[in-house]
Amino acid sequence: MTIIKYVDAENNVTEVEAETGESIMSLAVNNMVDGIVGECGGAQACATCHCYLDNKYAKHFSEMSEMEEAMLESAPQRTETSRLSCQLMLKDDTPDIEVSLPSSQY
Amino acid sequence: MNLVVIVGGGHAAAEAAIALRIQGWEGDIKLISDEDVLPYQRPPLSKGYFHKTVTSAQLLIKKQALYEKANVDVMLGLSVVAIDRLSQTVTVSSGAIIGYSHLIIATGAQARILNIPGAELPCVSYLRTLNDANNIIANIKSNSHLLVIGAGYIGLELAASARKIGARVTILESFERVLSRVTNEQMSGFYQGLHKDNGVDLKLNIGIEEIHTTEDGYVATLNDGSNVAFDHTVVGIGVIPNTGLAEAAGLECDNGIVVNEHTLTSDPTIYAIGDVSNHPNEFYARNIRLESVPSAMEQAKVAAANICGKPKIHNSFPWFWSDQYDVKLQTAGLSQGYDETVVRGDMTQKKFALFYLKKGKIIAVDAINSPKDFMKAKALIPQGLTVSKDKLADITKNWFD
Ligand code: FES
Numbered sequence: 001m002t003i004i005k006y007v008d009a010e011n012n013v014t015e016v017e018a019e020t021g022e023s024i025m026s027l028a029v030n031n032m033v034d035g036i037v038g039e040c041g042g043a044q045a046c047a048t049c050h051c052y053l054d055n056k057y058a059k060h061f062s063e064m065s066e067m068e069e070a071m072l073e074s075a076p077q078r079t080e081t082s083r084l085s086c087q088l089m090l091k092d093d094t095p096d097i098e099v100s101l102p103s104s105q106y
Numbered sequence: 107m108n109l110v111v112i113v114g115g116g117h118a119a120a121e122a123a124i125a126l127r128i129q130g131w132e133g134d135i136k137l138i139s140d141e142d143v144l145p146y147q148r149p150p151l152s153k154g155y156f157h158k159t160v161t162s163a164q165l166l167i168k169k170q171a172l173y174e175k176a177n178v179d180v181m182l183g184l185s186v187v188a189i190d191r192l193s194q195t196v197t198v199s200s201g202a203i204i205g206y207s208h209l210i211i212a213t214g215a216q217a218r219i220l221n222i223p224g225a226e227l228p229c230v231s232y233l234r235t236l237n238d239a240n241n242i243i244a245n246i247k248s249n250s251h252l253l254v255i256g257a258g259y260i261g262l263e264l265a266a267s268a269r270k271i272g273a274r275v276t277i278l279e280s281f282e283r284v285l286s287r288v289t290n291e292q293m294s295g296f297y298q299g300l301h302k303d304n305g306v307d308l309k310l311n312i313g314i315e316e317i318h319t320t321e322d323g324y325v326a327t328l329n330d331g332s333n334v335a336f337d338h339t340v341v342g343i344g345v346i347p348n349t350g351l352a353e354a355a356g357l358e359c360d361n362g363i364v365v366n367e368h369t370l371t372s373d374p375t376i377y378a379i380g381d382v383s384n385h386p387n388e389f390y391a392r393n394i395r396l397e398s399v400p401s402a403m404e405q406a407k408v409a410a411a412n413i414c415g416k417p418k419i420h421n422s423f424p425w426f427w428s429d430q431y432d433v434k435l436q437t438a439g440l441s442q443g444y445d446e447t448v449v450r451g452d453m454t455q456k457k458f459a460l461f462y463l464k465k466g467k468i469i470a471v472d473a474i475n476s477p478k479d480f481m482k483a484k485a486l487i488p489q490g491l492t493v494s495k496d497k498l499a500d501i502t503k504n505w506f507d
Contacts, residue, residue: 076485
């Protein structure tokens with residue numbers, strides 16, 4: 001069983017069982033992980049699904065598209081490891097992943 | 107009694123049900139929806155779902171397991187037919203009477219109906235529900251001719267999706283330009299060019315008088331006397347908020363159900379959220395009614411917090427998006443009432459931002475393939491921003507610094 005671990009800005013941890021075909025955003029929304037909003041439902045239009053993904057996990061997901069990069073460019077609390085979690089799709093062979101969340105999505 | 111009844115099955119309803127639990131509501135929660143499926147996202151119906159890149163499972167706003175975990179009683183395929191405010195009960199179409207301590211009305215809006223001879227023919231559809239979408243998708247093939255009536259966002263997005271699979275598309279618009287209610291002439295011109303470049307036959311300033319059947323399909327007769335043969339038509343001429351229930355219960359309504367900044371109606375136990383609410387907006391200093399998923403979600407959270415005894419004010423800034431062909435529009439704010447506009451960037455490159463100003467202050471931005479300008483605008487406009495027109499137009503520098 002694959003586990004996605006969400007660590008919020010206060011270090012509260014929520015562990016959720018991964019589901020193939022879901023994104024890290026939709027998995028969070030379906031498990032009451034409060035720190036991810038996902039207003040646009042994954043259309044890369046809102047950046048309220050902002051998370052931090054350590055570089056060591058990057059290879060398990062598709063690379064950032066131009067649109068994702070541009071959306072994140074002006075997102076609040078942007079860092080080197082910022083990603084839109086709606087673009088991080090879970091596959092059959094995704095290993096355990098840990099993402100951290102900004103203190104606010106606005 | 108501690109029971110929240112939520113009437114409606116859209117974004118606002120689903121979000122409210124779960125937000126109540128997140129906020130700590132310990133009583134019962136019942137969600138009553140007249141649709142036969144769990145609440146789903148509507149924006150992808152004209153795009154990703156049409157192209158099957160989004161599955162029906164992925165459309166669900168929240169999954170079955172979450173309603174179960176959150177102990178939300180989801181009652182599908184049932185409508186609420188009456189609200190009795192005195193006894194604090196609702197009557198359901200099954201005949202059941204359900205009491206409530208708090209009621210949330212999230213009934214959304216319905217499509218405005220085309221009122222011409224032939225409008226009842228099976229070739230005429232509207233896009234509001236998943237069933238509507240399935241019907242439309244089944245009727246648009248690569249060799250079909252789709253007639254889109256009304257050049258608003260829904261009509262334009264469907265036109266783009268139909269072109270993508272190779273269908274022939276004709277759009278009819280009764281005004282002299284597309285998107286006339288939400289954008290200025292330049293932006294309308296941009297979208298008109300975009301659709302024409304993609305092979306859409308766009309007819310402006312034209313009305314439709316009747317639809318009739320022929321041997322091998324349908325024909326629309328237009329008010330200039332011409333005829334258009336087609337296979338299927340989708341009508342997108344606006345929506346009407348579903349206020350019937352609230353009106354019958356004597357709640358104050360005026361283009362939606364009137365609520366205060368806490369999303370509370372004129373009855374202290376009844377809230378109204380989502381596309382059906384007419385709510386105050388501080389920045390624009392007027393009451394507004396929005397057709398917007400982000401706004402519906404925010405209103406749901408505000409209502410849930412207030413019901414849980416955590417007073418919260420709804421003060422989100424409106425924003426919208428639309429995907430057509432290779433163009434992503436992101437709009438921050440409402441442009442109504444602008445007195446000047448400034449274009450930043452090159453419209454021919456399909457990458458620019460159009461700023462709407464009122465007395466020098468930015469009130470809205472339409473960003474075309476310009477997420478950065480959108481993100482900044484969404485964050486900064488509510489703070490009240492005055493930037494000179496020269497600076498807005500100068501792409502060598504950031505306008506927001
Ligand atoms: S959910 Fe909106 S950008 Fe990810």
